[in-house]
Amino acid sequence: MPSKQAPITMDAVYAxxxxxxxxxxxxxxxxxxxxxxAFDLTPVQYAALVAIHTHPGIDATRLSAVIAFDRSTLxxxxxxxxxxxxxxxxxxxxxxxxxxxYLTRSGAAAxxxxxxxxxxxxxxxxxxxxxxxxxxxxxxxxxxxDLNNEASRVPLRAEDALExxxxxx
Amino acid sequence: MPSKQAPITMDAVYAxxxxxxxxxxxxxxxxxxxxxxAFDLTPVQYAALVAIHTHPGIDATRLSAVIAFDRSTLxxxxxxxxxxxxxxxxxxxxxxxxxxxYLTRSGAAAxxxxxxxxxxxxxxxxxxxxxxxxxxxxxxxxxxxDLNNEASRVPLRAEDALExxxxxx
DNA sequence: GTTTAATTGACAGTATACTTACAAACTGCC
DNA sequence: GGCAGTTTGTAAGTATACTGTCAATTAAAC
Numbered sequence: 403m404p405s406k407q408a409p410i411t412m413d414a415v416y417a418x419x420x421x422x423x424x425x426x427x428x429x430x431x432x433x434x435x436x437x438x439x440a441f442d443l444t445p446v447q448y449a450a451l452v453a454i455h456t457h458p459g460i461d462a463t464r465l466s467a468v469i470a471f472d473r474s475t476l477x478x479x480x481x482x483x484x485x486x487x488x489x490x491x492x493x494x495x496x497x498x499x500x501x502x503x504y505l506t507r508s509g510a511a512a513x514x515x516x517x518x519x520x521x522x523x524x525x526x527x528x529x530x531x532x533x534x535x536x537x538x539x540x541x542x543x544x545x546x547x548d549l550n551n552e553a554s555r556v557p558l559r560a561e562d563a564l565e566x567x568x569x570x571x
Numbered sequence: 572m573p574s575k576q577a578p579i580t581m582d583a584v585y586a587x588x589x590x591x592x593x594x595x596x597x598x599x600x601x602x603x604x605x606x607x608x609a610f611d612l613t614p615v616q617y618a619a620l621v622a623i624h625t626h627p628g629i630d631a632t633r634l635s636a637v638i639a640f641d642r643s644t645l646x647x648x649x650x651x652x653x654x655x656x657x658x659x660x661x662x663x664x665x666x667x668x669x670x671x672x673y674l675t676r677s678g679a680a681a682x683x684x685x686x687x688x689x690x691x692x693x694x695x696x697x698x699x700x701x702x703x704x705x706x707x708x709x710x711x712x713x714x715x716x717d718l719n720n721e722a723s724r725v726p727l728r729a730e731d732a733l734e735x736x737x738x739x740x
Numbered sequence: 741g742t743t744t745a746a747t748t749g750a751c752a753g754t755a756t757a758c759t760t761a762c763a764a765a766c767t768g769c770c
Numbered sequence: 771g772g773c774a775g776t777t778t779g780t781a782a783g784t785a786t787a788c789t790g791t792c793a794a795t796t797a798a799a800c
Contacts, residue, residue: 410682412625412729415618415638418693420599422712424614425639425727427596428757429719430589431786435758445593446786449584456581463748469584470594475787477750482785499748499795513579524587530718535711542700542708543591549699550598555788558594560581597787604788615756632778644757646780651755668765668778724758
């Protein structure tokens with residue numbers, strides 16, 4: 403008895419969680435860009451600014467671990483932030499390879515100013531759901547990202563996990 | 572009384588749904604590429620193959636609407652699929668601008684063969700959740716993508732919505 | 741303490757994702 | 771049936787996201 407193949411329908415795409423995450427990510431970026439149009443900042447650049455604000459003097463490799471973005475990609479992100487004079491890069495005295503990252507005055511101001519628009523964008527993308535469903539989704543999504551952390555190409559390593567790195571703890 | 576600013580913490584990134592969707596999308600791609608390493612196909616290329624299989628003779632613009640991927644991007648995706656001889660592009664007799672897309676024999680075989688690995692990848696990304704939670708998340712995610720459809724840069728237009736287009740209904 | 745290994749930032753190359761612009765072709769209006 | 775506006779595919783430009791590789795530097799091993 404030959405094994406009958408299920409016919410291939412568009413559900414093989416539409417019902418795949420991977421497809422839905424891709425769509426939702428694109429929607430998230432579109433809403434961010436719409437709400438934050440006045441600031442000339444991308445979601446990735448925003449995340450980098452927050453991390454540099456929270457960890458002044460962080461280097462690019464650790465920044466990559468703290469926001470879970472690819473190190474190579476982050477190179478050009480940093481370049482652009484530096485070109486816009488939102489961050490400064492200073493050589494480390496301890497390690498000649500390392501360049502430490504700091505917000506400029508203008509970078510700190512930009513971050514402060516963009517926060518309400520970011521919050522608006524984040525709220526808008528969950529808006530269509532009932533308030534209770536928003537909480538459920540956000541909870542499950544947070545869990546899922548956390549539990550799949552190691553499957554990521556660039557797993558998140560929050561600051562605690564980085565303390566043993568750095569200057570030879 | 573000066574309005575007190577909430578201090579900016581990494582939660583401004585970690586708790587943002589947009590950030591979580593980005594992370595999850597990256598995890599989804601990583602799992603897809605891992606499971607499907609033997610096939611030299613990306614998630615986007617897979618979705619395009621499914622859509623061309625389901626809609627033989629579709630053109631690039633309608634393909635873009637059916638999978639909700641950007642038209643410009645899709646141009647190079649199609650180029651690569653054609654270079655790999657997985658699809659054919661034939662001029663339309665009715666409209667000299669249009670190039671119709673078809674799976675080649677080898678493209679149909681590739682699609683058939685990759686399906687189990689795709690299914691495995693899709694299952695793996697939800698695996699860490701309890702079965703009941705998987706259903707809840709997938710349901711809410713499907714709803715959310717659907718309800719935010721118009722916020723997308725390239726809203727999904729399923730085949731029904733496309734019927735009035737095409738050869739001058 | 742010198743060979744070895746690991747780390748850092750940089751670069752090249754591929755693949756999405758979006759923007760605007762464009763020529764060719766089609767459609768609608770009159 | 772011809773002009774206006776639209777659609778199709780394409781291209782150029784920017785921004786992620788990843789793979790490698792590389793030189794310089796540092797740390798670890800012995």
